[in-house]
Amino acid sequence: MTTLFTHAAVPLMLGAALGRGTISGRLLAAGAIAAMLPDADVLAFRLHIPYADPFGHRGATHSICFAVLLAALAGLGHRWLASTPRVAALFVGLATLSHALLDACTDGGLGVALAWPFSDTRQFAPFHPIAVSPIGARFFSERGVHVLISEFYWVWLPTAVLATGIALSRRASKRP
Known part of the structure; x- marks a missing residue:
């Protein structure tokens, strides 16, 4: 999985680029929460639900449904x-x-159950350059720093470029 910061950054940057006239502050917050919400399934570990279970980590909450x-x-x-x-x-x-698409681009885990409830099959994207984040306190390690650097290059930077392009395009279309 990518970090919660990165999951939230995607809608926050794109929403900001679209502007308050299109994306209200409340909608922006809802988008950020929605982008992080699928990882609430880590509670499955505490409930002794196996990772590979349809309701385990990266299961149902990571689906298109x-x-x-x-x-x-x-x-x-x-x-x-x-x-x-x-x-x-x-x-x-x-x-x-x-969220699911970013997790499918990571280099670890079991993939994501995009087609749940029609299929429990876990899938990865054909291209998965993002370093998978350690879960819990293990994040605060050298591996966690590696993950943040990976996310910067593969998520934050491209999203920022896209958001800047959207914002500039919006400004240009408003000029007479």
């Missing part, structure tokens, strides 16, 4: 999120899905 569920909830709560149903659902759904 889970992203669609959170998107639907955001669409229903669009008024509280100060958005339209479509924008709220799309932003939260994509933020949630970004």
Whole structure:
């Protein structure tokens, strides 16, 4: 898995690039939370649910189905999120899905159950350059520093470039 910081950074940077007129502060916060939420499944370890179980780490909460569920909830709560149903659902759904896609690009673990509940098969992306993060206190180690450097190059930097491009494009389209 990538770190929670990195999962949150993707919707935060892209939401900021789209601007407050499109992504409200509440929707931005909801997107960041939705991007981190799939890792709540680490509680499965405490409940003695095996990693490879459909409800284990990187299982059901890392699926497209889970992203669609959170998107639907955001669409229903669009008024509280100060958005339209479509924008709220799309932003939260994509933020949630970004979590699974980033985890599929890591170099460790069992892959992600993207197709759950239709399949329990765990999948990796064909290209997985991101160093997998150690779970828990082991993060505060030399390996944790290596992970952050990997995430900077493979996630933060490309997302920042994309967000800058979006922001510049928006500004250019507003000029007469």
